[in-house]
Amino acid sequence: MSENFNVKPSGGMASDIKTPATAGVGAVKPKAMDAQGAIGHQFTEQGAIGGTxxxxxxPLASDGVIGKQFTTGGSIGGTVQDNMGGMKK
Known part of the structure; x- marks a missing residue:
């Protein structure tokens, strides 16, 4: 007696099918401290800290004496970006 388990007849591998659980697998993502990452983004003008x-x-504006130090070209932001930023492998 043969049962149908909804096997896909077109072949291929299960890993070829994107589902919500596997949507981000294999994608290149920024590290958390990168300017585009979860934490680093908060220090940009669009983020909560940088926006405030x-x-x-x-002096706290992005071109102010203090604020410019936190940009990716500034001494603090640039150091964080260089050492802890970038993309995940």
Missing amino acids: AAKIGG
Whole structure:
């Protein structure tokens, strides 16, 4: 007696089928501290911390004395980006 288990007749491997559980598998993602990562993004003008500093303005703005140090070209932000940023392998 043969049972049908909904086997896909077209062949291929199960890993070829994208599901919500496997949607991000194999994708290149930024590290957490990268300017595009989960933590580093918060320090950009679009993030919670950098956005608040931009609203306050003055020395905390991205071109201010303090704020420019936290950009990817600044001394603090640049060091973090160089040492802890980049993409996950």
